[in-house]
Amino acid sequence: MNTAAFIFIAVFTLAGALAAACLRKLIHAALCLVVAFLGLAAFYFLLGAEFVGLVQVFVYVGAVAVLIVFTILLTRREDEDAAGFNWSGVIVAVAVFAGLAWTILKTPSLAIIPAAIEPLTIKRIGEVLMTNYVWPLQCVGLLLTAALIGALVLVMEEKR
Amino acid sequence: MTGERVDQIFVVAKRWLLSFLNDSAPDWVNPIASSLINIAAVLGVFVVLFALISVLERKILGRIQNRYGPNRVGPFGLFQPIADGIKLLIKEDIVPARADKVVHFLAPIMMAAPAILALGVIPYGRNMTAFSIDGGILFFFAVGSATELAVFMAGWGSNNKFSMLGAMRAIAQMVSYELPLIITVLPVVMLVGSLSPDAIVDAQAGYSHGFAPRWFVFMPWGAAAFILFFVSGLVESNRTPFDVPEGESEIVAGHMTEYSGFKYAIFFLAEYFGMFAVSGLAVTLFLGGWHAPLPLLEFVPSYVWFFAKLAALLFVFIWIRGTLPRMRIDHIMSFAWKFMMPMAFTCILAAAVWHYQSHGWAGWLSSLGILLAVYFALSRFLKTGKNLAARTYRFAE
Numbered sequence: 001m002n003t004a005a006f007i008f009i010a011v012f013t014l015a016g017a018l019a020a021a022c023l024r025k026l027i028h029a030a031l032c033l034v035v036a037f038l039g040l041a042a043f044y045f046l047l048g049a050e051f052v053g054l055v056q057v058f059v060y061v062g063a064v065a066v067l068i069v070f071t072i073l074l075t076r077r078e079d080e081d082a083a084g085f086n087w088s089g090v091i092v093a094v095a096v097f098a099g100l101a102w103t104i105l106k107t108p109s110l111a112i113i114p115a116a117i118e119p120l121t122i123k124r125i126g127e128v129l130m131t132n133y134v135w136p137l138q139c140v141g142l143l144l145t146a147a148l149i150g151a152l153v154l155v156m157e158e159k160r
Numbered sequence: 161m162t163g164e165r166v167d168q169i170f171v172v173a174k175r176w177l178l179s180f181l182n183d184s185a186p187d188w189v190n191p192i193a194s195s196l197i198n199i200a201a202v203l204g205v206f207v208v209l210f211a212l213i214s215v216l217e218r219k220i221l222g223r224i225q226n227r228y229g230p231n232r233v234g235p236f237g238l239f240q241p242i243a244d245g246i247k248l249l250i251k252e253d254i255v256p257a258r259a260d261k262v263v264h265f266l267a268p269i270m271m272a273a274p275a276i277l278a279l280g281v282i283p284y285g286r287n288m289t290a291f292s293i294d295g296g297i298l299f300f301f302a303v304g305s306a307t308e309l310a311v312f313m314a315g316w317g318s319n320n321k322f323s324m325l326g327a328m329r330a331i332a333q334m335v336s337y338e339l340p341l342i343i344t345v346l347p348v349v350m351l352v353g354s355l356s357p358d359a360i361v362d363a364q365a366g367y368s369h370g371f372a373p374r375w376f377v378f379m380p381w382g383a384a385a386f387i388l389f390f391v392s393g394l395v396e397s398n399r400t401p402f403d404v405p406e407g408e409s410e411i412v413a414g415h416m417t418e419y420s421g422f423k424y425a426i427f428f429l430a431e432y433f434g435m436f437a438v439s440g441l442a443v444t445l446f447l448g449g450w451h452a453p454l455p456l457l458e459f460v461p462s463y464v465w466f467f468a469k470l471a472a473l474l475f476v477f478i479w480i481r482g483t484l485p486r487m488r489i490d491h492i493m494s495f496a497w498k499f500m501m502p503m504a505f506t507c508i509l510a511a512a513v514w515h516y517q518s519h520g521w522a523g524w525l526s527s528l529g530i531l532l533a534v535y536f537a538l539s540r541f542l543k544t545g546k547n548l549a550a551r552t553y554r555f556a557e
Contacts, residue, residue: 027316031263034309054298062305062338066331069312122295122355 005046013039021093026072034065051122167461170201171287198290202279210432211241217478224482251421256319259418263317268419268426270310275433277303282440283361285450285463296357297349300441301342304396307434308334311405311415314427318418326414329489330405333395336496341392343504344385347511348376348445357441361449371455375448380528381510386446388504390473393438395492397431399477401484402492439473440466447473498542506534 016035023029037060044053129137165172174197181189215230215237222229230237255264278300280291293299308331315327349355352363364375376382395402406414416427443449447469450462487495510527517523 025260027260028263031309031313050293050295051298054295054302058298058302058305061309062302066308066312066335069309069316070331073316122298123353 002046009039009042009046013043027069030065030068030072033068034061037061037065049120051120051125167286167463169461170285170463174198174201195291198280202290203276205284206276206279206433206436207429209436210429211245213432213474214244214428215240217481220475220478221482224479245425248422248425253421253423254418256418258319260317260319263313264418265317265423267310267314267317267415268423268430270313271307272426272430272433274303274306274310275430275437278437279433279440281357282437282444283357283449284440284466285461288450288463289358292358293356295355297345297355297360297441300357300437301338301345304434304437305338307396307430310430314415314419318415320418322411322413322417323415326405326411326417329411330398330415333402333405333489333492333496336493337392337395337500340388340496340500340504341396343501344389344392344507345445347381347385347507350508351376351511351515357444357449361444361451364448365451367455373448373451373453375446375451377446377448379511379514380524380531381507381514382446384503384510384531385507386442388500388507389442389446390476392500393435393442394477394480395496397435397438397477399431399435400481401487403486404489404492407486435474435477436470439470439477442473443469499538502534502538503531506531 013036016032016037016039019032020029020036023032037056041053041056041060044050044056174194177197178190178193181193218240219229219237230240233239233243255261281289281293281296281299283289283292289296291299311327311330311334315323315325315330318324348360352360354360364373366374368374372378377386394400398405404410406416411417416424419427443466450466452458452460452462452465510530513530514523514527517526
C-alpha cells in the first residue's frame with residue numbers, strides 16, 4: 001500500500017517538476033510547479049509529518065505560487081517564443097543533482113535501519129519551539145517582520 | 161436510550177454499511193470504504209443544502225426587496241434549483257477562441273476542490289467528523305489558500321481584461337483578509353491548546369452556573385474575534401458588501417466573465433461551499449460546534465444544533481447581501497490593514513489576559529476593557545473626516 005502510494009506520488013511530483021522545467025509558457029510552468037509542491041506535501045503526509053505537509057501546502061501553494069504567478073504577470077511581456085532551450089540551466093541542474101546524489105549515497109547512516117519513531121504531534125512541535133528553540137524562533141520572527149516593513153517602505157508612495 | 165440512538169444514527173448507519181465487507185476483503189479496503197462513505201455523505205448533504213440555500217437566498221432577497229422571489233416550480237418554488245440545474249446543464253459551453261483551453265477548463269475544478277476539502281474537517285455532530293486529523297484548522301486554511309490560485313487561473317485563462325481585473329481584485333482582497341481570518345482563530349487555538357476542531361468543540365462543552373453555555377463567543381475576546389472572523393469570511397467568499405471582484409456594473413462578472421453553462425454553475429457551487437465552510441468553522445470555533453445552548457435542550461441531536469447554527473449564520477450572510485451596498489476596493493483594503501489587523505492582534509492579547517486571570521469575572525472585564533480601549537483608540541486615530549477631498553486617480557483621468 002505504502003509502496004504503491006510512494007510510486008504514485010513520485011510519478012506525480014516528477015511529472016509536475018518536469019513539466020515546470022519544459023513548458024513553453026511561463027504561467028503554465030508556474031502552475032505545474034504547484035503540482036510538484038503538492039506532490040512534496042503528499043510525501044510529507046506519507047512519512048507521517050502532518051504539520052510539515054500542511055505548512056508545505058499553506059506556504060508554497062498558497063503564498064509562493066501566487067507570488068511567482070504575479071511576478072511573471074507583472075514583469076514579462078509576450079516574449080515566450082524568444083526563449084530557446086537553455087543548456088546552461090540543464091548543466092547546472094545536473095551538476096546540483098549529481099552533487100546531492102553523491103553526498104547522499106556516501107552518507108554512512110543511510111544503511112542503518114531507523115528505529116520506529118512515534119508520529120510527531122503538532123502540540124509537541126509547539127512545545128519544543130517555545131522552549132528549546134525560542135530564540136531562533138524570535139530571531140526568525142524579527143527578520144521576517146523587518147523584511148515585511150522593508151518591502152512596504154520600498155513600495156510606499158512618496159508623499160507630495 | 162432513544163435520545164442517544166437518534167444522536168448517533170448516522171454513525172451507526174455507517175458502521176452497518178461497513179459491516180458488509182468485513183470478511184474476505186483485504187485490510188486496506190476498510191479505510192478506503194470508510195473514507196468513501198464520508199465523502200459521499202459530506203457531498204450529498206452539502207449539495208442538497210446548496211440547492212436549498214440558493215432558493216432560500218432568492219426568497220429572502222425577494223422579501224427584503226418587497227417582491228415574491230421564485231414561486232412557480234413546486235410548492236413555494238422549492239424545486240427551482242432542479243429547474244436551474246437542468247437549464248445550466250443543457251446550456252452551451254462557450255470557450256473563447258483566444259482562451260488558454262486547459263487552464264480555462266481546470267479553473268472551476270480547482271475552485272471547487274478546496275471548498276469541498278475544507279468541509280471535511282468540520283465536526284458536524286458527536287463523532288461526526290469526516291476527516292479527523294490533528295491539525296484540522298491548519299488543514300482548513302492550507303487547502304483554502306489554493307483558492308487564490310484557482311481565481312488567478314480563471315482570470316488568466318479566460319484571456320479577457322475584465323476577467324484579469326476581477327481576478328486581481330479578488331486575489332488582493334483574499335490575501336489581505338486571510339491574515340485577520342487566521343489571526344482571529346489564534347486566541348481559540350491558544351486557549352484550547354490544540355489545532356483539532358474536535359478538541360475545540362470539546363473545550364466549549366458544559367455550562368457555567370448550570371445554564372450559560374461555555375461558548376467562546378460569550379467572552380469579550382471571543383465576541384470580537386467572531387465578528388472579525390465573520391467579516392473576513394464575507395471577504396473570503398466574495399460576498400456583498402465585499403464582492404468587488406464581480407462588480408457587475410464595472411467589470412461584468414470578474415473572473416467568471418467568460419464562463420457559461422455548467423462551468424459557471426461550478427463557480428457558483430464553489431462560492432456557496434466556501435461560504436458553508438467558513439460558516440461551519442465559525443460555528444465550530446466560537447458558537448460551540450454541535451453543543452446545545454441550554455442543558456434542557458440536550459435531547460435534540462447534536463447535528464441538528466450544528467446545522468441550526470449554520471443556517472443562522474447563512475441567513476446573516478443573505479441578510480447582509482440584501483441590505484448593504486458594495487464597498488470601494490481601496491476602502492476594503494485599508495479597512496483590512498488599518499482596522500482588522502490591529503483588532504485581531506488585540507483579540508490575542510485580550511484572550512491572554514482573560515486566561516491568566518483564571519477565567520473569572522475580573523478577566524472578563526479587563527479583556528473587555530482592553531478591546532474597547534483599542535477599538536476607540538483606532539477609531540480616533542483612523543478618523544479621516546479631515547481629508548474629504550475628491551479622490552485623485554493615478555491611472556485614469
